Amino acid sequence: MRIEFISTGDEVLSGQIVDTNAAWISQQFFDQGRTFTRRHTVADDLASLIDIITETSHRADVVIMNGGLGPTSDDLSAEAAAKAMGVPLTLSQAWYDHLVAKYAKSNRSLSVSNEKQAWLPQGSEVVDNPVGTACGFSFKFNRARFYFTPGVPSEFKHMVAEQILPDIQQRFATVSVPTLIKIKTFGISESVLNEQLQALNLPDSITLGFRVDFPMVEIKLLSTNSADLQQARARVVAEIADFILFEGDFSFAEYLQKMMLDKGKTLSLAESCTGGMIASELIAVAGSSGYLDSSHVTYSNESKSRLVNVKQTTLANHGAVSIEVAAEMAEGAMLNAGVDFGIAVSGIAGPGGGSDEKPVGTVAFALSSKTGTYSQLLFIPRWSRQGIRTVALYIALDMLRRALLGLDLAAEFGSVERRDERVEEK
Amino acid sequence: MRIEFISTGDEVLSGQIVDTNAAWISQQFFDQGRTFTRRHTVADDLASLIDIITETSHRADVVIMNGGLGPTSDDLSAEAAAKAMGVPLTLSQAWYDHLVAKYAKSNRSLSVSNEKQAWLPQGSEVVDNPVGTACGFSFKFNRARFYFTPGVPSEFKHMVAEQILPDIQQRFATVSVPTLIKIKTFGISESVLNEQLQALNLPDSITLGFRVDFPMVEIKLLSTNSADLQQARARVVAEIADFILFEGDFSFAEYLQKMMLDKGKTLSLAESCTGGMIASELIAVAGSSGYLDSSHVTYSNESKSRLVNVKQTTLANHGAVSIEVAAEMAEGAMLNAGVDFGIAVSGIAGPGGGSDEKPVGTVAFALSSKTGTYSQLLFIPRWSRQGIRTVALYIALDMLRRALLGLDLAAEFGSVERRDERVEEK
Numbered sequence: 001m002r003i004e005f006i007s008t009g010d011e012v013l014s015g016q017i018v019d020t021n022a023a024w025i026s027q028q029f030f031d032q033g034r035t036f037t038r039r040h041t042v043a044d045d046l047a048s049l050i051d052i053i054t055e056t057s058h059r060a061d062v063v064i065m066n067g068g069l070g071p072t073s074d075d076l077s078a079e080a081a082a083k084a085m086g087v088p089l090t091l092s093q094a095w096y097d098h099l100v101a102k103y104a105k106s107n108r109s110l111s112v113s114n115e116k117q118a119w120l121p122q123g124s125e126v127v128d129n130p131v132g133t134a135c136g137f138s139f140k141f142n143r144a145r146f147y148f149t150p151g152v153p154s155e156f157k158h159m160v161a162e163q164i165l166p167d168i169q170q171r172f173a174t175v176s177v178p179t180l181i182k183i184k185t186f187g188i189s190e191s192v193l194n195e196q197l198q199a200l201n202l203p204d205s206i207t208l209g210f211r212v213d214f215p216m217v218e219i220k221l222l223s224t225n226s227a228d229l230q231q232a233r234a235r236v237v238a239e240i241a242d243f244i245l246f247e248g249d250f251s252f253a254e255y256l257q258k259m260m261l262d263k264g265k266t267l268s269l270a271e272s273c274t275g276g277m278i279a280s281e282l283i284a285v286a287g288s289s290g291y292l293d294s295s296h297v298t299y300s301n302e303s304k305s306r307l308v309n310v311k312q313t314t315l316a317n318h319g320a321v322s323i324e325v326a327a328e329m330a331e332g333a334m335l336n337a338g339v340d341f342g343i344a345v346s347g348i349a350g351p352g353g354g355s356d357e358k359p360v361g362t363v364a365f366a367l368s369s370k371t372g373t374y375s376q377l378l379f380i381p382r383w384s385r386q387g388i389r390t391v392a393l394y395i396a397l398d399m400l401r402r403a404l405l406g407l408d409l410a411a412e413f414g415s416v417e418r419r420d421e422r423v424e425e426k
Numbered sequence: 427m428r429i430e431f432i433s434t435g436d437e438v439l440s441g442q443i444v445d446t447n448a449a450w451i452s453q454q455f456f457d458q459g460r461t462f463t464r465r466h467t468v469a470d471d472l473a474s475l476i477d478i479i480t481e482t483s484h485r486a487d488v489v490i491m492n493g494g495l496g497p498t499s500d501d502l503s504a505e506a507a508a509k510a511m512g513v514p515l516t517l518s519q520a521w522y523d524h525l526v527a528k529y530a531k532s533n534r535s536l537s538v539s540n541e542k543q544a545w546l547p548q549g550s551e552v553v554d555n556p557v558g559t560a561c562g563f564s565f566k567f568n569r570a571r572f573y574f575t576p577g578v579p580s581e582f583k584h585m586v587a588e589q590i591l592p593d594i595q596q597r598f599a600t601v602s603v604p605t606l607i608k609i610k611t612f613g614i615s616e617s618v619l620n621e622q623l624q625a626l627n628l629p630d631s632i633t634l635g636f637r638v639d640f641p642m643v644e645i646k647l648l649s650t651n652s653a654d655l656q657q658a659r660a661r662v663v664a665e666i667a668d669f670i671l672f673e674g675d676f677s678f679a680e681y682l683q684k685m686m687l688d689k690g691k692t693l694s695l696a697e698s699c700t701g702g703m704i705a706s707e708l709i710a711v712a713g714s715s716g717y718l719d720s721s722h723v724t725y726s727n728e729s730k731s732r733l734v735n736v737k738q739t740t741l742a743n744h745g746a747v748s749i750e751v752a753a754e755m756a757e758g759a760m761l762n763a764g765v766d767f768g769i770a771v772s773g774i775a776g777p778g779g780g781s782d783e784k785p786v787g788t789v790a791f792a793l794s795s796k797t798g799t800y801s802q803l804l805f806i807p808r809w810s811r812q813g814i815r816t817v818a819l820y821i822a823l824d825m826l827r828r829a830l831l832g833l834d835l836a837a838e839f840g841s842v843e844r845r846d847e848r849v850e851e852k
Binding site: 040269273349 | 440441444448451453463466469635636695697699700702703706708709710713714715718721724726729732733762764776777778811
């Protein structure tokens with residue numbers, strides 16, 4: 001089955017916006033066991049649009065067209081479809097009435113430009129858009145079933161998930177929807193993962209996919225054979241257990257929040273080189289106030305002493321990037337905030353500030369709890385300032401995960417090197 | 427002139443990676459006054475690759491092909507090009523010698539799979555890759571000049587900027603490279619900007635472009651006529667002065683850092699709903715320790731009192747999201763850290779936690795300095811939790827920009843509504 005996708009619009013073509021719709025829909029189809037055979041990006045002039053509609057109509061079984069359904073004169077997708085098929089545009093009375101009612105609700109009358117959105121190529125079926133004014137539409141032309149969709153991501157995603165994917169599934173029931181397992185890994189590169197998992201020779205019924213969500217790599221296992229899938233899952237987990245953060249379709253912060261709330265634990269942070277990144281990542285999840293008390297972004301040495309009680313002598317003797325300072329930061333955050341866990345990060349994110357002894361990429365971590373403090377000095381090689389900060393964020397959160405699960409806090413992460421560590425028990 | 431771009435690879439086609447190379451190169455070409463006529467994404471099987479190479483060779487003047495130059499058996503771009511043209515692959519002795527020397531440096535010998543990267547379609551010219559092992563190559567086929575490029579973004583970008591763009595400029599000297607002015611705006615939507623600037627009827631020599639970098643919108647003005655360009659710039663600035671953050675090709679944090687360091691000012695933050703986002707954005711720029719002392723991520727009410735001296739009575743009487751609490755947070759941050767400016771943000775980012783009086787999107791801001799404290803309560807409508815936090819981040823930083831420039835701190839931002847404000851002078 002050949003499925004093609006067309007993005008329209010000068011904004012996409014000139015790089016003014018990144019085509020996230022294309023990546024998103026590709027993944028949705030992949031997760032349902034279908035893969036695009038080709039994607040296109042074309043300018044929104046009438047000739048280019050007619051060309052691509054005609055070309056794909058002869059070659060594909062399904063064509064999804066994205067963009068160009070708006071109210072302005074630049075929005076030419078419906079007109080191009082009608083011209084390609086040699087049919088007129090006709091008024092969809094149903095969508096017209098829907099628009100009139102929608103505008104009446106906010107005491108407005110329908111403008112001529114919005115009325116345009118109810119004119120569809122003759123013979124089209126309306127595809128509902130409950131969240132916007134542009135209706136989608138669908139028709140058969142030559143070999144292909146076409147779906148026209150709005151460019152606004154929220155409207156597009158809604159329409160694809162709720163209507164187009166189920167419609168394709170019904171019309172082309174050649175593919176059973178597979179079950180999908182997502183496993184999030186950290187500390188192992190996609191190429192190494194790929195090599196190790198290919199070597200397992202999983203059964204042919206299993207489709208293996210990867211998605212990089214830096215610094216995590218997500219493994220996808222798909223199959224319509226659930227016995228095979230469970231067996232494959234077990235073999236994958238056994239092969240790379242040390243690198244698995246969690247399974248499921250949510251973020252690391254969501255995963256940790258659930259565990260923290262379930263266990264009734266509370267947290268405070270002391271961040272230097274991550275500088276608020278860890279707190280911001282956790283607070284991105286609604287309900288994080290249930291366990292996160294505060295973060296102390298102690299960027300200056302003075303603020304490390306003032307906010308989390310780091311001793312002047314510790315700073316003077318060991319420097320700000322040291323397990324000694326990180327340990328005092330984590331303990332200070334925990335005790336001052338009166339919480340169960342304190343986590344601290346202090347490092348050299350570069351590009352300046354490195355030395356022979358402590359090069360750029362040297363980062364100290366500590367986790368304090370009622371039973372004591374674990375601190376470690378790691379060397380995170382090669383990445384940019386943002387890369388080092390992001391990897392540090394994940395290492396810090398992984399320490400919390402390990403503490404909650406009772407695992408060893410000293411994990412191995414691919415090319416990251418441990419240069420020092422200390423355990424202080426209470 | 428017709429320019430087309432081809433992305434190859436199942437990873438792009440299945441949405442496992444977002445095609446940022448395509449957006450990046452589109453912008454580079456746009457900035458040089460050239461626009462792609464079409465982009466393609468194809469699977470990395472030999473038949474699909476031969477098809478697209480043949481198809482585009484008849485239609486385009488320039489085709490840039492991205493990906494499939496690696497050492498593995500999946501990397502088929504060179505083979506496909508040779509088959510499409512009906513020529514053999516031949517060894518590029520120059521690139522082979524280069525690879526042997528490169529590997530010798532790290533005491534390794536060249537593997538058979540890496541040697542493959544020196545086999546190019548007969549008649550190709552090598553395009554140097556100083557940062558990787560895959561050389562690019564270029565040839566003429568039918569109407570089109572082809573450039574084959576590696577998929578690794580850093581190698582791709584280097585090759586396009588340093589070699590391919592200059593080569594196209596030399597071969598197709600029909601377009602003079604324009605001068606480019608970038609103006610960053612905030613608080614005005616792209617569609618409204620577009621309408622207002624189209625109405626200026628700028629001269630035909632001016633190309634107007636937009637790039638959304640949420641919540642900023644970047645305006646691009648391009649022209650090869652510098653008198654026209656300066657005049658257009660002045661008219662655009664006059665038209666939308668209130669919404670301009672700055673001009674130039676850097677981030678808002680970089681712009682503010684330069685101003686803070688130039689003026690010798692220092693800053694501390696108190697963040698609630700932004701939760702470390704502001705600090706993290708500022709610390710993303712190397713050298714930020716020159717002016718940023720600390721941020722107090724005071725997510726709980728207790729931490730607001732403990733870290734930035736918010737009074738229990740103020741919290742009880744006005745609630746955490748109020749100009750009174752924001753003002754105390756900003757002043758507490760400034761005084762405790764001993765810095766020139768304190769900035770505070772406290773709001774309801776949702777989706778829960780709103781009330782009739784203070785719905786989701788209600789955010790209190792304050793800026794303290796030696797002359798006093800300005801606080802305002804704004805309503806940021808419609809966006810998601812992350813959207814509200816990001817807009818709040820930009821409003822907070824804009825307050826700092828206005829304070830540094832001696833402008834009125836109460837700015838108008840499109841659909842954002844001011845519900846309360848207070849000035850306390852010292």
